Amino acid sequence: MIMRVMGEGQFQVAESHLNRLNELDDDLLKAVEAGDGESFRAALGSLLAAVKEFGSPLPADALEPSDLILPDAEATIDEVREMLRSEGDGLIPGLPE
Template sequence: MIIRIMGEGQYRAPEALCDELNEIDNRIVALVTEGKNDEFRTELARLISEIKAKGEAVETEEIMESDIIVPPEDLSLEEARDIFKGSGIFED
């Protein structure tokens, strides 16, 4: 799976990582729904950190379509309400 972090590039993510990211994504959906801004920001930072740490960066010369687009870490709670809803950005 190819994941783009807005403003930071693309990463290849193995299936095991995608399962872990989906769990974080589900927590983010719940936190956004509950309006818990600080906790939401912590989990979004964790999501991005896990992608960078465990994914494989795609070279900038390589042009690939992204399967998932992760918003930047400075996303507001209001903006997140439009993105992190239902099953989130990672489909179950």
């Protein structure tokens, strides 16, 4: 799966990491829903760090379509709230059962 972190580029992330990324996405969703700025900042940082840890960066000149678009580390809680509204139940979809 190709994930784009806005302003930072694309990362190829194996499906085997999606469950962990979903857990981090759930933490982010809870922080946004609670309006807890401190928890939000920590959850967003953890999610983006995990994408970079688990993913392999694609070359800057690669023209691959992104499966997911994630906010950058400087995004505000309101910006992420808007992204969550358009995505539904989080930024990262769960694996089919």
